[in-house]
Amino acid sequence: MSSNDFEPRPLDTLKPSSARIYHHMVTGEVIFESDLPFIHRLYAEIPFYPLWAQHNRRFLARAVRHMAGKGIRQFLDIGSGLPTGGNTHEVARELVADPRVVYVDNDEEAINRARDLLRDQDLLSTTTMVDADLRDPARILAHPDTRRLIDFTEPVGLLLVSVLPWVPDSDDPAGLVRQLRAALAPGSHIAMTHVSLEDAGMEIKQQVAAGAAIFTDTSTPVTLRDRARFATFFDGWTLTEPGITYATDWHPEQAVDTDDYARPCNFAAVGSLP
Numbered sequence: 424m425s426s427n428d429f430e431p432r433p434l435d436t437l438k439p440s441s442a443r444i445y446h447h448m449v450t451g452e453v454i455f456e457s458d459l460p461f462i463h464r465l466y467a468e469i470p471f472y473p474l475w476a477q478h479n480r481r482f483l484a485r486a487v488r489h490m491a492g493k494g495i496r497q498f499l500d501i502g503s504g505l506p507t508g509g510n511t512h513e514v515a516r517e518l519v520a521d522p523r524v525v526y527v528d529n530d531e532e533a534i535n536r537a538r539d540l541l542r543d544q545d546l547l548s549t550t551t552m553v554d555a556d557l558r559d560p561a562r563i564l565a566h567p568d569t570r571r572l573i574d575f576t577e578p579v580g581l582l583l584v585s586v587l588p589w590v591p592d593s594d595d596p597a598g599l600v601r602q603l604r605a606a607l608a609p610g611s612h613i614a615m616t617h618v619s620l621e622d623a624g625m626e627i628k629q630q631v632a633a634g635a636a637i638f639t640d641t642s643t644p645v646t647l648r649d650r651a652r653f654a655t656f657f658d659g660w661t662l663t664e665p666g667i668t669y670a671t672d673w674h675p676e677q678a679v680d681t682d683d684y685a686r687p688c689n690f691a692a693v694g695s696l697p
């Protein structure tokens with residue numbers, strides 16, 4: 424079987440997943456009716472969650488444009504999620520002819536949908552979806568599809584956008600980022616975001632904590648981290664101006680709404696390798 428002859432991944436429709444819920448928050452699409460009770464509980468606890476997700480998604484697009492503007496032609500997007508609008512390959516193609524993109528996720532629906540989209544767009548020669556887990560960087564880096572599309576002697580744009588919250592401390596998230604960094608050439612870039620409550624007001628802290636507790640009941644519990652901890656994930660990288668900001672504030676393309684409740688709940692930054 425060639426690496427492009429993908430077998431669909433079997434789905435557990437009864438277990439809510441962070442990928443499906445995030446996709447709903449960005450697009451409004453309900454993928455499985457069985458997700459609805461979970462989605463309704465989240466709306467009740469965190470009414471601004473869709474706004475948070477949309478801010479996060481827009482940061483991803485701005486970070487990809489920034490990297491493409493720096494001459495990055497190949498992207499490794501881990502925890503890429505279900506394809507919505509503004510996928511990495513689509514954004515990169517605005518600026519780069521035939522960018523190479525390796526998507527990685529461990530969610531069945533994200534994998535199946537991304538593969539369908541890439542097949543429909545006839546992009547499998549330059550873009551792929553690898554079924555792998557961020558907690559196994561060696562497998563991601565050695566995967567035949569990764570090796571087929573990424574030239575590790577050239578700079579890579581590494582995207583870890585809102586995926587580290589799903590990696591508990593016991594899995595050493597900073598160590599995982601370090602292992603990925605060690606494989607990358609000078610000039611490579613990284614973009615990360617991380618949900619946080621550090622700067623949120625008391626009411627929002629209570630809402631997000633209640634929402635996070637809902638995820639604890641699922642197969643994908645979420646870990647909230649503060650700015651200092653998020654900063655450790657950039658060890659060895661040179662932060663791009665303006666450093667760590669809220670996702671909304673990182674090179675915004677429109678005026679930032681400082682009254683926005685979702686704004687302080689997502690740290691973001693881009694770094695590069697000297």
Ligand SMILES: C[S@@+](CC[C@H](N)C(=O)[O-])C[C@H]1O[C@@H](n2cnc3c(N)ncnc32)[C@H](O)[C@@H]1O
Nearest residue numbers: 442445502503504528529530556557584585589
């Ligand atoms: C909140 S979504 C973010 C999607 C996309 N990166 C974005 O920012 O728009 C998190 C994604 O990370 C994936 N994910 C969570 N833990 C993962 C892991 N250990 N390995 C690979 N993917 C993971 C989930 O399946 C989900 O698709």
